[in-house]
Amino acid sequence: MERSGHLDTFARDHLPPPEAWPEFLLDHPAVRYPARFNCAAELVDGAVAAGHGERPAIWTLAGGKPVAISYRELQGRVDRLARVLTEDMGLVPGNRVLLRGPNNPAMATALLATIKAGLVAVPTMPLLRAAELKPILDKAQVSAALCDVRLRDELEACTRPGPSHCPTLAQVRYFNDEGPESLESLARGKTVPFPACDTAADDVCLIAFTSGTTGSPKGCMHFHRDVLAMCDLFPRSILDVRPDDIFCGTPPLAFTFGLGGMLCFPLRAGASTVLAEKLTPATLLETIQAARATIVFTAPTFYRQMAALAPGYDVSSLRHSVSAGEALPDATRQLWKQATGVEMTDGIGSTEMIHIFISSAGAQVRRGAIGKVVPGYEVRIVDEAMRPLPPGTVGRLAVRGPTGCKYLADERQANAVKQGWNLTGDSFLMDEDGYLYYQARTDDMIISAGYNIAGPEVESALLQHEAVAECGVIGVQDEERGQVVTAFVVLRPGFPPGDDLVKALQDHVKRTIAPYKYPRVIRFVDTLPRTETGKLKRFALRTL
Structure with a gap:
């Protein structure tokens, strides 16, 4: 590894042992980076240096009308806040900083300033409670936090004696706050520019905790080069991002799907992004219309609900609608396409890989498939012994590329990486043309009376019925059949259970x-348990 720019070496010290790492593929022309750089400086200062200084970087909607923050203004905000972090808070490169806030310019500035100062960002979902923040704070040994003032209550519970107390958390500062000690107040008197920390390409800049669909969250450590790699592969080769693109969507900046799609992808291309809080299907459509957005990121559930409303809005500006986070039912894809004329760009990524590594767009879309492997990555379908399987055979998905799984001090690393390949926990089928078809999470495959049944396939079938608004399908233990296919269904109005x-x-x-795949048990429910990012909590269905 290159000499670290960190004075606090916790992150590098707690990487998995080298023999447990995946193999990194760094020979693709797009990811041949220098040995030393700071990814936040590349994203912001690089855009200004490229002549984008007066162009919009971030949009907000004020009274329904877009208001722009230019790249030069964003650069100033980032540099002033970086000085607060290093001068007022006394933080040194390598310290971990918890970040807590919804999608707004202050949260984006806090993320970029943290990384530019050589600190390690630990972004968290806005709705997490103190009991959920504590294991993150403890595991990452976080010493400081930057928090939207509206979310202070749960974080403050971690600073007081009690079950959620975190002894390492020494200081908390708030943004979107006009108090004398707020980040905004402290930043006003700072000078610019701020020289970016001299970090190595393989210094950790981000610890992204998984969103918890399978229980205990894991801390996924990412290098400065990983952040640029996610920007330089999927969005360039699949989305063909241009400087005049305007991004919008729902994934939180604390979720790597959102960190890429809502911030890093547009900045890397000199494009712009609309940051909006608490979007609904209707207000996301309003945002697309008002901002003339060209690329939208959200989850399948939102697309399904938006499809019914889309005829009432002008979404003709859209070039791409990107879906990820959970399986995209074909019924949802077709509803969206019929309503808008836009072919969905499906994708699969993971917090461990940082972003999407399988996808196709436009004319390259093949019905039923997520897509092909993104250039720069390699995939295989393998059996339990890691032997490659022939086309048309369902097996475990193995992937490698410039990014990969590096858990923070977690024994589950051994299950996530084998023989240099990342195992995502998904079962897939690949056809002879290289298209990949999602089957299920490997731990969600239902085995009933000797048949292997993928829950998402049953969900997709149910969603084609006019009565079904949402559904989740799992296998429930059964003495006679091993498991029975069980569906939890949310009905549309007007359909009595x-x-x-x-x-x-x-x-x-x-x-x-x-x-044989039909649900032998159907239970009608008012809502389905979902994570903050919209993923179905299948493990929680087992407790209903």
Whole structure:
């Protein structure tokens, strides 16, 4: 590894041992980076140096009208805040900083300033409670936090004696606050420019904790070069991002899907992004219309709800609509395309890999497939012994590229990386043309009476019925069949639950996919348990 720019060496000291790392593929022309750089400086200072200083970087909507923050103004905000971090707070390169806030310019500035100062950003979802923040703070040994003042209550519980107390958390500062000790107040008197910390390409700049669909969250450590690699592969080769593109969407900046799509991708291209809080399907459509957005990122659930509303809005500016975070049912893809004329760009990534590594767009889309491997990455479908499987065979997805799994002091590293390949925990099928078809999470494959049944396939079939608004499918233990396919269904208004509807839905599934896959048990519920990023919490369905 290159000489570290960190004085606090915790992050490098707690990387997995080198023999547990995946193999990194760094020979693609787009990811041949110098040995030393700071990714935040590349994203912001690099854009200004490239002549984008007066162009919009971040948009907000004030009274429904877009208001721009230019690249030069963003650069000044980042540099002043970096001085607060180093001068007023006394932080040194390598210290971990918890970041807490919704998608707004202050949160984006805090992220970029933290990384530019050589600190390690630990962004967290806005709705996490103190009991959920504590294991993150403890595991990453966080000494400082930057928080939106509206979210202070849960974080302050971690600073006081009690079950959520975190002894390492020595100082907390607030933004979107006009008090005398607020970050904004402290930053006003600072000078610019701020020289970026001389970090190595393989210094850790980000610890992204998984969103917890499978229980205990894991800290995924990412290098400065990883942040640039996510910007220089998927968005360039699949989305063909241009400086005049305007991004918008729902994924939080604390989620790597959002960190890329809502901030880093547009900055790397000299494009711009609309940062908006608490979007609904209707207000996201309003945002697309008002900002003339060209690229939108959100989850399948949102697209399904937006499809019904889209005819009431002008979304003709859209070039790409990107879906990730969970499986995209074909029924949702077709509804969106019929409503907008835009072909969905599906993708699969992971917090461990930092962003999307399988995707296709436009004319390259093949129905039923997520897409092909993104240039710069390699994938295989393998069996339990890591032997490659032939086309058309369902197996475990293995991937490698310039990014990869590096858990923070976690024994689960051994399960996530084998023989230099990252194992995502997904089962896939690859056809002879290289298109990849998602089957299920490997731990969500339902085995019933000897049949392997993928829950997402059953969900996709159910969603094609007019009565179904949302659904989740799992296997429930059964003495006779091993597991029975069990569906949890949220109904659309006007469809009363009852035995007749259960039978109608079962018959519909039998007609749509192989009859043995039909849900033998259907339970009607008001809502489904989801993470803050919109992913279905399958493990939580087991407790309903």
